[in-house]
Amino acid sequence: MTWVLRRVDDRLIHGQVVVAWGNHLRPRRIWVVDDAAASSAWERELLSTAAPPGIAVRVLSLAEAAADYATEETAEGPAILLMRDLKTAIALADAGVTLQMLNLGGIHYTPGRTKINEYIYMDDADRERARRLIAAGVILEVQDVPATRPLPLAAIDPAMAQS
Amino acid sequence: MANVPALVVTHADLGAALMRAAVRVYGPVDGVQVLSNEGYSRDQLEKEIDDQVALWEHGGLILADFWGGSCHICGIAAARGHGEVIVVTGLNLPLLLDYLHNRGALAPRELAERLQQKGRDSIRLHYDQTA
Numbered sequence: 001m002t003w004v005l006r007r008v009d010d011r012l013i014h015g016q017v018v019v020a021w022g023n024h025l026r027p028r029r030i031w032v033v034d035d036a037a038a039s040s041a042w043e044r045e046l047l048s049t050a051a052p053p054g055i056a057v058r059v060l061s062l063a064e065a066a067a068d069y070a071t072e073e074t075a076e077g078p079a080i081l082l083m084r085d086l087k088t089a090i091a092l093a094d095a096g097v098t099l100q101m102l103n104l105g106g107i108h109y110t111p112g113r114t115k116i117n118e119y120i121y122m123d124d125a126d127r128e129r130a131r132r133l134i135a136a137g138v139i140l141e142v143q144d145v146p147a148t149r150p151l152p153l154a155a156i157d158p159a160m161a162q163s
Numbered sequence: 164m165a166n167v168p169a170l171v172v173t174h175a176d177l178g179a180a181l182m183r184a185a186v187r188v189y190g191p192v193d194g195v196q197v198l199s200n201e202g203y204s205r206d207q208l209e210k211e212i213d214d215q216v217a218l219w220e221h222g223g224l225i226l227a228d229f230w231g232g233s234c235h236i237c238g239i240a241a242a243r244g245h246g247e248v249i250v251v252t253g254l255n256l257p258l259l260l261d262y263l264h265n266r267g268a269l270a271p272r273e274l275a276e277r278l279q280q281k282g283r284d285s286i287r288l289h290y291d292q293t294a
Contacts, residue, residue: 014231
């Protein structure tokens with residue numbers, strides 16, 4: 001099997017991922033692609049122990065993820081890919097990774113970001129990255145948990161329509 | 164012996180609701196902080212928790228709702244380097260009440276181990292034998 005969810009979520013592994021998506025998709029593996037987390041043995045251990053039994057967690061740098069991405073597509077069982085932000089998604093795409101569809105599950109408020117819904121906030125740089133991904137053929141859907149309806153980012157953020 | 168301090172960290176309004184329920188059973192409560200993860204990124208929630216536990220001179224307990232959630236993960240990250248700060252997950256009302264009754268009698272580690280057992284023991288099944 002292959003990727004069943006590619007998600008941008010600044011909480012990385014947390015309840016919505018392991019409980020809601022985990023029960024819905026039954027992943028065998030979760031990849032966390034994050035240079036900062038991958039560079040810390042303590043952080044790798046923390047994220048690995050957070051997942052339920054039966055789900056293997058890999059915490060990878062961008063370079064490691066780009067190199068191994070294709071092999072994961074032929075591995076047995078479904079897998080989830082987690083990224084902290086759109087900057088990481090862009091970097092993966094620039095490294096040759098085909099993302100196809102991105103689930104936007106959590107980009108929380110920081111100064112300069114405006115609210116799109118309760119869990120997605122963006123500033124101009126975020127929107128520019130989103131436009132670049134869409135232009136590259138990536139579908140961006142906003143959805144926190146499987147029980148809610150996925151919505152195209154462009155449909156709920158009027159600012160995305162402005163160039 | 165001073166009370167072991169606690170920070171209740173949960174999804175949505177669960178922590179506040181549990182504290183309201185605890186007050187009904189136990190009576191007025193002071194010295195317990197409550198934090199919801201609502202609206203926070205991981206870094207932000209970690210900082211909110213860190214701001215509280217940094218005030219604890221002799222350790223304390225972070226009472227989080229479930230293992231694997233952001234409250235648990237951020238609790239562990241924030242507790243790092245603050246001495247005997249212990250994260251207890253699976254928070255329920257019996258566990259919270261037991262904390263309130265024993266926070267002045269035990270050290271953080273003994274109290275955390277007691278609460279782990281209390282939380283487990285509180286989940287019981289009853290079958291109607293006449294059915």
